Amino acid sequence: MVAGDIDWRARASADPALTGVVAVTVLALVARLVDLGGRIAHFDEGRVAYWALEYAETGSISYRYIVHGPLVQYADAALFQVLGTGDAVMRLPVAVFGGLLPLSALLFREHLRDSEVVALAVVLAANPVLLYYSRFFRSTLLVAGFVFVAFGLAVRAYDTRRVRYVYGVAALFGLALAAKENTVVYAVVWVGATALVVDQLFFAERGEERGFDVASRYWGRLVSRGRSLGPAGVGRYAGHLVGAVAVFGLVVFFFFAPRNPADGVGLWYAIGHPSSLPAVVDTTVADLTEGFEYWFGGTSDPGCHKDNLVDGYACFLGRFLETLLVAALPLSVLAVGGFLIERYGAVRPRPVVLFAGYWGFVSVVGYPLGTDIYGAWITVNALVPLALPAAVGLAYLYRLGRTAFDGDDTVSASLVGVLLLVLTAQVAVTAGGLVYESPAAADNNLVQYAQPTDDFRPVLAVAAETDSEGTDVVIYGSELAAPRGVSPQEPRCGDLGELLPLQWYLAKHDLNASCAADPATIEADRPPVVVARGDNATALESRLSGYTAESYEFRASGGATTFFVREDLSES
Numbered sequence: 001m002v003a004g005d006i007d008w009r010a011r012a013s014a015d016p017a018l019t020g021v022v023a024v025t026v027l028a029l030v031a032r033l034v035d036l037g038g039r040i041a042h043f044d045e046g047r048v049a050y051w052a053l054e055y056a057e058t059g060s061i062s063y064r065y066i067v068h069g070p071l072v073q074y075a076d077a078a079l080f081q082v083l084g085t086g087d088a089v090m091r092l093p094v095a096v097f098g099g100l101l102p103l104s105a106l107l108f109r110e111h112l113r114d115s116e117v118v119a120l121a122v123v124l125a126a127n128p129v130l131l132y133y134s135r136f137f138r139s140t141l142l143v144a145g146f147v148f149v150a151f152g153l154a155v156r157a158y159d160t161r162r163v164r165y166v167y168g169v170a171a172l173f174g175l176a177l178a179a180k181e182n183t184v185v186y187a188v189v190w191v192g193a194t195a196l197v198v199d200q201l202f203f204a205e206r207g208e209e210r211g212f213d214v215a216s217r218y219w220g221r222l223v224s225r226g227r228s229l230g231p232a233g234v235g236r237y238a239g240h241l242v243g244a245v246a247v248f249g250l251v252v253f254f255f256f257a258p259r260n261p262a263d264g265v266g267l268w269y270a271i272g273h274p275s276s277l278p279a280v281v282d283t284t285v286a287d288l289t290e291g292f293e294y295w296f297g298g299t300s301d302p303g304c305h306k307d308n309l310v311d312g313y314a315c316f317l318g319r320f321l322e323t324l325l326v327a328a329l330p331l332s333v334l335a336v337g338g339f340l341i342e343r344y345g346a347v348r349p350r351p352v353v354l355f356a357g358y359w360g361f362v363s364v365v366g367y368p369l370g371t372d373i374y375g376a377w378i379t380v381n382a383l384v385p386l387a388l389p390a391a392v393g394l395a396y397l398y399r400l401g402r403t404a405f406d407g408d409d410t411v412s413a414s415l416v417g418v419l420l421l422v423l424t425a426q427v428a429v430t431a432g433g434l435v436y437e438s439p440a441a442a443d444n445n446l447v448q449y450a451q452p453t454d455d456f457r458p459v460l461a462v463a464a465e466t467d468s469e470g471t472d473v474v475i476y477g478s479e480l481a482a483p484r485g486v487s488p489q490e491p492r493c494g495d496l497g498e499l500l501p502l503q504w505y506l507a508k509h510d511l512n513a514s515c516a517a518d519p520a521t522i523e524a525d526r527p528p529v530v531v532a533r534g535d536n537a538t539a540l541e542s543r544l545s546g547y548t549a550e551s552y553e554f555r556a557s558g559g560a561t562t563f564f565v566r567e568d569l570s571e572s
Helices: 008-014 016-033 043-058 071-083 087-108 114-126 128-134 140-160 163-179 183-203 211-256 267-272 274-296 309-327 329-345 351-370 376-406 410-437 457-464 502-508 519-525 534-543
Strands: 473-476 513-516 529-533 547-553 560-566
Touching: 016 087, 016 114, 016 128, 043 071, 043 087, 043 502, 071 087, 071 163, 087 114, 087 128, 087 140, 114 128, 114 376, 128 140, 128 309, 128 376, 128 410, 140 163, 140 183, 140 351, 140 376, 163 183, 163 211, 183 211, 183 351, 211 274, 267 274, 309 329, 309 351, 309 376, 309 410, 329 351, 329 376, 329 410, 351 376, 376 410, 457 502, 457 529, 457 560, 473 519, 513 519, 519 534, 529 534, 534 547, 534 560
Parallel strands: 473 513, 473 529
Antiparallel strands: 529 560, 547 560
16 A cells, blocks of 8 residues: 555444444435426525525625525525526535534434444435425524534533533524524523433432432532632633623624625624724614514414414424324334333433433424424424434344344344335335425425426526517516515515515526516517416416417415416527
8 A cells, every 4th residue: 555545444444433424424415416406496495595696796685584594695695606596506505514414423422322323324314304405495404403513512512521612502503593593492492401301310210319319419519520620710611601602692793794885884894994883783683683573572373274373283283293204204203212212221311312302302392383384394493303312213223133133033133124124215215206206296295385386497597598678577467566566576566475486586597577567568568578377367368479378386385377488489
């Protein structure tokens, strides 16, 4: 072997867990990047991508709570300037993050067996729900992943007593909040999960020693440790705590502070003009306050189109469980099994496994209560933490099979092998169908109602190639007109909710769009593309000559929208 060469085979043999996790991560990245732009954008994807593109073009942005945290807008704005616009580029930050998430399994090596570490990476990489929403431009996976990695860093801080991990936890919680506001919910759930783990540790039966005795002993150790540190040592710990809070605050301020390329309230302007910094801080605090009041102010209206809160919650919980049954059954079953094995089968249950289990199970029960419009993406909040006890269950099956095989127990080894094969096949078939074969189909359990089921992108691509000096796309009829007269996105005359994600594609192709209420105007101007719906489309079709009518579903819940394409363009 040439000097300086690395014996990869020897290294892999020396650390099979690391090798396995890295291999799984590579496959996870490939699975998330292949045909990433194949599905047409969802309503939410189009809305957020529009604002990211506007920021890339204008340099101006502020926190819009209705589209959640600004983190993904910053990421996409940077990518648009380097790689150009497109659905694949739009989804790239989430896809790469989701593909790298299996590496987080390595943070728990001090508390998991090697087989469990690799199993955790496999579960995070292969679960169809996590795979689908890794290929979806939405912040749900980001906030769940950031907090999960923060949990891993907190575990590393405990294992190593190195304060840098504490600062990492603070920074990751800041990033999570910049991704989505429900980071606050994660913090609350962590408090509850910690209480349950403490209850398990202190008040489980320990021979003749009572739970209160155990608690008293731990408290005595803590007091003794504080005394041994002295005032300087305690001050040092307090200083690091303040420092961690400061890191969290700085990350949050950096992402939520408005940007403005001109004079005025903006972070970059304030750097060169410190006197304007208080105004930037005040605006940021006001924006955050308004956003959090909106998301956590609460509503007494029942969801799921039900008459009362109980029925609304039952409806959302039922849909949540249905998603777990259809798209995450192996993970769910393994998570329950792994948690029970750890909780009742281990002599000393591992707090890491119990914590993740409590975190995940509470999320299953709690998130349907806090949602107003159902999307299967809310299951991600439970599935990410449940991946850890699921890994324990999966590795337990593997060890059973391995022990049976080594002991020449052919029957037991075969049964375990068949079970693992069935689990693998179920995940592969489910992912193949839901993620790749029909990612926008109305009968796909992971598809939310605001997902277009038809792909109208080729029509706009043709319009973009037209040498039109006037309007490229005309929106016709009251059904697609802005109900309050002005939309926050171009075309200002169009109904944001009814047209999305059309606005994203208009901006992507730099198409000029306007609205018309008189068919005669359209007949006279003959724009390349006209968009209409319902009776307006029917009436327009009878009057327009020289156009080809093509209908597309803008929503999985139904409602066809007609694109009238000028025949000289439709032929191309």
